[in-house]
Amino acid sequence: MATRRIMSIGVVMQAQWPSRVFAIELDKSGAFLHFALREKAQCTATAPPPPPPETFTHDQRCYSLFVCGGGGGDHRVQSARFHWALRERLRSELPAECELLPVSSYLPRVQGSLIKGYFLKDASECPLRTERVLSDLSRSEEAGGVVVCSYHHQRGGDGSQCVSQQVMMWPLAENQHVDISKQTSCYVVPSEALDYHPSALNVANSDVFYSLEEATKVLEECGDIIPESRAVLQLLGQRAPSRHSPGFPVVVIEGLDATGKTTLTQSLREALGASLLRSPPQCLSPWRPCFDREPPLLRRAFYAVGNYITAQQMGQEASRAPVIVDRYWHSTAAYAIATAASGPVSSLPPEGSDLYRWPSDLLQPSLVVLLTLDPRERQRRLEDRGEVQTKEEQELDLDRLFRLRVEEAYGRIRGPACVTVDAGPSADKVLQRVLHLIREHCRL
Numbered sequence: 001m002a003t004r005r006i007m008s009i010g011v012v013m014q015a016q017w018p019s020r021v022f023a024i025e026l027d028k029s030g031a032f033l034h035f036a037l038r039e040k041a042q043c044t045a046t047a048p049p050p051p052p053p054e055t056f057t058h059d060q061r062c063y064s065l066f067v068c069g070g071g072g073g074d075h076r077v078q079s080a081r082f083h084w085a086l087r088e089r090l091r092s093e094l095p096a097e098c099e100l101l102p103v104s105s106y107l108p109r110v111q112g113s114l115i116k117g118y119f120l121k122d123a124s125e126c127p128l129r130t131e132r133v134l135s136d137l138s139r140s141e142e143a144g145g146v147v148v149c150s151y152h153h154q155r156g157g158d159g160s161q162c163v164s165q166q167v168m169m170w171p172l173a174e175n176q177h178v179d180i181s182k183q184t185s186c187y188v189v190p191s192e193a194l195d196y197h198p199s200a201l202n203v204a205n206s207d208v209f210y211s212l213e214e215a216t217k218v219l220e221e222c223g224d225i226i227p228e229s230r231a232v233l234q235l236l237g238q239r240a241p242s243r244h245s246p247g248f249p250v251v252v253i254e255g256l257d258a259t260g261k262t263t264l265t266q267s268l269r270e271a272l273g274a275s276l277l278r279s280p281p282q283c284l285s286p287w288r289p290c291f292d293r294e295p296p297l298l299r300r301a302f303y304a305v306g307n308y309i310t311a312q313q314m315g316q317e318a319s320r321a322p323v324i325v326d327r328y329w330h331s332t333a334a335y336a337i338a339t340a341a342s343g344p345v346s347s348l349p350p351e352g353s354d355l356y357r358w359p360s361d362l363l364q365p366s367l368v369v370l371l372t373l374d375p376r377e378r379q380r381r382l383e384d385r386g387e388v389q390t391k392e393e394q395e396l397d398l399d400r401l402f403r404l405r406v407e408e409a410y411g412r413i414r415g416p417a418c419v420t421v422d423a424g425p426s427a428d429k430v431l432q433r434v435l436h437l438i439r440e441h442c443r444l
């Protein structure tokens with residue numbers, strides 16, 4: 001029964017193939033190849049086969065792999081972990097000449113329709129080795145199995161070229177009668193791109209959670225696989241999340257690593273006689289490394305729940321004194337959205353998107369300050385802390401794009417929005433500027 005339910009996601013994907021768009025992420029700087037499938041049966045004998053998208057034009061053998069349970073549903077935790085682990089498994093088992101690229105399949109403008117997979121270009125001498133790895137994978141029953149398709153070049157008598165997709169392996173559950181024969185071979189045709197990264201279609205409740213209920217659901221679902229998640233839920237306890245407007249102001253300090261959050265929050269605590277909190281809260285520290293190793297679905301749910309625990313602490317502390325908080329929901333949402341996308345800032349969900357909204361059940365602070373810093377100064381501060389590894393130029397560039405996406409996402413979050421402060425001046429000047437903002441925005 002459970003297997004059938006998982007399978008239905010894969011079957012839905014197949015049934016929708018002609019309407020789905022496939023987006024191969026060619027590199028991390030945001031270059032995509034979009035294609036769609038056209039059923040061969042629908043192409044008349046007179047029409048020439050469609051010209052193939054560029055990436056298929058060379059001699060390499062190409063394959064796509066999709067985990068069957070790759071949508072939402074009851075088994076999303078297993079399929080997210082299987083998909084996550086698959087990358088390492090493929091990297092270690094496939095010949096070194098195989099290039100592995102992320103591929104997404106989605107229905108344009110349909111929220112939650114995205115299914116993630118891998119696209120494989122095999123330039124090795126021995127195709128059989130690759131096919132053996134794929135065949136072993138398709139027998140794996142974890143998360144409902146893996147659908148594997150291969151892509152073939154054809155040259156017509158008139159010199160025209162086309163590419164067709166063929167289903168190599170489609171794991172079917174017992175008692176399922178799905179006729180895949182009609183759709184085993186389709187033409188690959190270029191397709192229009194989305195205006196933003198396709199990950200935006202699945203951000204809600206996979207990368208960003210907009211209520212405590214949605215975040216705890218994920219941790220409840222992984223209780224058997226990751227016992228640590230039970231401990232996290234216990235800490236959350238039975239208390240309802242704090243939503244009341246607290247007596248004293250609650251001020252959140254946000255910013256990229258090494259922008260000076262720790263320095264500023266400690267000075268603010270002293271200057272205001274405030275309580276200092278952080279998200280994730282100290283009590284979650286023992287489990288943070290465990291969730292940092294997990295796929296985004298679980299990792300983000302952990303940080304989301306952390307915010308609600310911090311909110312409970314805020315509610316209590318703010319009845320006694322002002323509260324300063326090192327990171328909160330802005331960090332959770334901005335990093336999650338910026339990591340789900342790749343490439344330039346334009347690949348983020350558009351400004352004004354519902355994805356930037358504040359969860360309605362999460363305590364809102366009185367003020368959120370975003371520390372920004374010139375990238376070279378930030379680099380210098382990281383170096384002073386001994387944290388900069390020697391990075392290749394390309395990695396530095398990707399790092400720059402990521403930083404830009406995080407900062408832009410920070411700025412797009414609404415309810416409350418953040419007030420930007422340049423953290424370049426001396427620590428004391430930054431402190432004075434923020435104290436001034438607090439007096440301006442909050443009752444003290």
Ligand SMILES: Nc1ncnc2c1ncn2[C@@H]1O[C@H](COP(=O)(O)OP(=O)(O)O)[C@@H](O)[C@H]1O
Nearest residue numbers: 257258259260261262263381423425426427430
């Ligand atoms: N305004 C400032 N000017 C110069 N150096 C600073 C300033 N604020 C913080 N630093 C230094 O920069 C480094 C990073 O600061 P830190 O407060 O640890 O950042 P974060 O908590 O945001 O990672 C530390 O070595 C700190 O002493």
Ligand SMILES: Nc1ccn([C@@H]2O[C@H](COP(=O)(O)OP(=O)(O)O)[C@@H](O)[C@H]2O)c(=O)n1
Nearest residue numbers: 257279280303327328329331332333335336
């Ligand atoms: N409230 C928070 C805080 C951190 N995070 C995550 O934690 C990471 C930042 O952690 P970090 O180790 O750089 O932060 P610090 O603890 O050094 O301030 C980001 O990747 C965020 O995804 C979060 O999601 N929500």
